Amino acid sequence: MNVIGWMNDQLLRMQWLSDLVTAGVSAVGLDPASRIGGSVQFFVYDVIKIFILLSVLIFVISYLQSYFPPERTRRLLGGRSGIGANVLGALLGTITPFCSCSSIPLFIGFTAAGLPLGVTFSFLISSPLVDMASVILLASIFSWPVALAYVGLGLLVAVIGGTVIGRLGLEGQVAEFVRTVPVSNAFDHLTRRERLAYARDQVTEIASRVWPYVLAGVGIGAAIHNWIPESAITALLGQDKWWAVPVATLVGIPIYADIFGTLPIAEALVAKGVGLGTVLAFMMAVTALSLPSLVMLHRVVKLPLLATFTGVVTLGILGIGFTFNLLAGWFI
Amino acid sequence: MIIKILGSGCRKCVTLGENAKAAAAAAGIAAEIVKVTDIAEIAAHGVMSTPGLVVDGKLLSTGKVLSAEEIGRLL
Numbered sequence: 001m002n003v004i005g006w007m008n009d010q011l012l013r014m015q016w017l018s019d020l021v022t023a024g025v026s027a028v029g030l031d032p033a034s035r036i037g038g039s040v041q042f043f044v045y046d047v048i049k050i051f052i053l054l055s056v057l058i059f060v061i062s063y064l065q066s067y068f069p070p071e072r073t074r075r076l077l078g079g080r081s082g083i084g085a086n087v088l089g090a091l092l093g094t095i096t097p098f099c100s101c102s103s104i105p106l107f108i109g110f111t112a113a114g115l116p117l118g119v120t121f122s123f124l125i126s127s128p129l130v131d132m133a134s135v136i137l138l139a140s141i142f143s144w145p146v147a148l149a150y151v152g153l154g155l156l157v158a159v160i161g162g163t164v165i166g167r168l169g170l171e172g173q174v175a176e177f178v179r180t181v182p183v184s185n186a187f188d189h190l191t192r193r194e195r196l197a198y199a200r201d202q203v204t205e206i207a208s209r210v211w212p213y214v215l216a217g218v219g220i221g222a223a224i225h226n227w228i229p230e231s232a233i234t235a236l237l238g239q240d241k242w243w244a245v246p247v248a249t250l251v252g253i254p255i256y257a258d259i260f261g262t263l264p265i266a267e268a269l270v271a272k273g274v275g276l277g278t279v280l281a282f283m284m285a286v287t288a289l290s291l292p293s294l295v296m297l298h299r300v301v302k303l304p305l306l307a308t309f310t311g312v313v314t315l316g317i318l319g320i321g322f323t324f325n326l327l328a329g330w331f332i
Numbered sequence: 333m334i335i336k337i338l339g340s341g342c343r344k345c346v347t348l349g350e351n352a353k354a355a356a357a358a359a360g361i362a363a364e365i366v367k368v369t370d371i372a373e374i375a376a377h378g379v380m381s382t383p384g385l386v387v388d389g390k391l392l393s394t395g396k397v398l399s400a401e402e403i404g405r406l407l
Contacts, residue, residue, distance in 0.1 A: 069395070070380040104340070104371050109380035113341075182378045201397065209343060296340070299371050 013138035014049050035226050046264050050214050053140060053204050054260055062202035063332040066195040068095050070106055071184070073123070074113050083163060086122040090158035093126030103127075104296050112173055112181035114251030118166020125313055126158035127289040134259045141267045144277075150280060153323070157316030164312050165305075173305035194271040213261030220303045224272060233272045244278045245321035249314060253284025256293070262286050277324030284317045333363040337372045338384035344397050347381040352385065353402035
């Protein structure tokens with residue numbers, strides 16, 4: 001028996017949970033094959049699965065992240081330049097603890113310490129786009145090759161985006177006060193007990209913050225899954241439509257949500273025959289760019305730099321979407 | 333005593349503010365809680381992860397929602 005396959009199905013996809021919920025839905029007199037029964041099954045199964053994965057993943061990841069506070073990241077990046085610094089910035093973006101409400105102080109802290117603008121942007125792009133939780137969740141819903149390709153391409157967008165922004169010489173586009181901020185690279189050394197407490201607090205904090213997005217995401221996913229005819233979805237976002245990726249990206253940009261809320265929608269869209277690249281472009285647009293975060297960023301960078309950032313990231317996401325759709329045969 | 337809560341108004345900052353208030357009350361200290369939401373002023377304290385806790389001009393913690401007991405010990 002294939003052990004890895006079994007672990008994937010039972011631990012990540014939680015086939016046992018799906019079977020259990022199907023049995024439960026039948027037990028209360030609903031037919032899981034019917035529309036209503038199917039919607040209820042999808043909703044209950046997905047909500048429970050996402051909350052289990054979310055709790056376990058956030059706990060493990062937060063524990064690891066407690067070793068990389070922003071002060072340490074800044075010290076690791078200090079004095080570096082060139083493409084290597086962009087790569088390191090993008091990689092550190094995947095592990096540094098970071099919530100969207102902290103992105104501005106982080107930007108200020110990095111810039112004040114004299115980090116090149118391009119390196120800071122590599123970090124800022126990869127941070128919401130590629131985090132460790134998204135890798136495991138993508139593996140759970142799709143497959144490991146899809147998850148790894150998503151990470152690789154996400155990092156590529158961050159490295160290229162940061163490099164382009166660095167080359168454009170937009171340093172003058174940062175608000176003046178940023179340069180005068182004091183820099184201290186001190187950070188607390190935590191004991192194991194403190195790291196465990198930090199990880200536990202992160203689980204409660206993130207779960208209490210994202211649950212409305214998860215419920216909304218799963219609700220929309222269940223609606224797509226069972227109520228919207230496949231023909232309507234493929235007419236708009238089908239594999240043969242050249243505009244599918246741009247439409248998915250443009251719809252995703254202003255929306256603010258995180259990966260946990262977007263995944264059920266992605267899952268339902270793929271089941272309806274939407275191309276993988278289209279769905280990944282949608283997810284990336286939702287997580288990497290949002291109206292609230294752009295408004296916040298505008299307080300520290302001037303419009304030309306903000307527009308460049310948005311433009312570069314949008315182009316990167318479009319590129320990934322088209323590439324994935326072309327290569328989809330390799331992954332499914 | 334002036335206790336400043338640095339943060340752009342997310343839920344964590346609100347909780348930290350409430351905990352600080354409770355801690356000061358428990359310690360019998362007359363404290364004024366000031367919420368600092370201006371990004372330039374937050375940055376001026378050298379804070380990279382919000383929420384930050386500043387007591388009488390001294391930065392005591394960043395990026396953590398301390399409980400009332402923990403704040404009590406710091407006070």
